[in-house]
Amino acid sequence: MKVGIIMGSKSDWPTMQHAAEMLDLFGVPYETKVVSAHRTPHLLAEYAESAKARGIKVIIAGAGGAAHLPGMTAAYTSLPVLGVPVQSKALSGQDSLLSIVQMPKGIAVGTLAIGNAGAANSGLLAAQIIGTHDETVMAAVEKFRAEQTETILSNPNPAE
Numbered sequence: 425m426k427v428g429i430i431m432g433s434k435s436d437w438p439t440m441q442h443a444a445e446m447l448d449l450f451g452v453p454y455e456t457k458v459v460s461a462h463r464t465p466h467l468l469a470e471y472a473e474s475a476k477a478r479g480i481k482v483i484i485a486g487a488g489g490a491a492h493l494p495g496m497t498a499a500y501t502s503l504p505v506l507g508v509p510v511q512s513k514a515l516s517g518q519d520s521l522l523s524i525v526q527m528p529k530g531i532a533v534g535t536l537a538i539g540n541a542g543a544a545n546s547g548l549l550a551a552q553i554i555g556t557h558d559e560t561v562m563a564a565v566e567k568f569r570a571e572q573t574e575t576i577l578s579n580p581n582p583a584e
């Protein structure tokens with residue numbers, strides 16, 4: 425497995441599955457697991473501390489509300505951690521975003537957009553990171569982007 429996709433709750437899966445779908449598109453192997461900063465703190469430490477030795481290169485961590493999972497994961501590993509703010513019901517994910525993005529200097533989390541777009545882009549960004557050392561993955565990312573561009577250029581009329 426090259427990428428670890430973790431999330432605070434099973435209820436995050438409808439969002440986080442977009443990260444998995446993106447990695448599927450680029451042929452990047454990944455694992456998925458529910459790991460909660462608050463409900464399973466010891467599992468979080470164990471997961472993050474063992475990830476590098478298990479061959480994981482990037483961790484994607486999605487959480488909603490008081491979303492401490494990405495920051496605490498980053499505290500336990502030197503691997504790059506991408507944080508996805510899951511869209512909460514109470515505050516539409518602004519709570520999740522602010523919990524994830526405002527990391528104190530010295531421990532980094534790369535924060536994506538709230539919700540499905542952020543989850544999909546976390547998979548895309550993870551693939552680009554893996555792609556710096558894997559030409560096949562980078563070629564798949566470049567093909568995806570070229571096709572995306574061509575789709576727009578070949579049908580620019582918004583009314584059609």
Ligand code: RP5
Nearest residue numbers: 432433435436487488489510
């Ligand atoms: C967070 O609390 C999870 O990441 C989830 O987004 C949120 C709500 O969790 P559930 O109450 O649905 O399990 O830890």
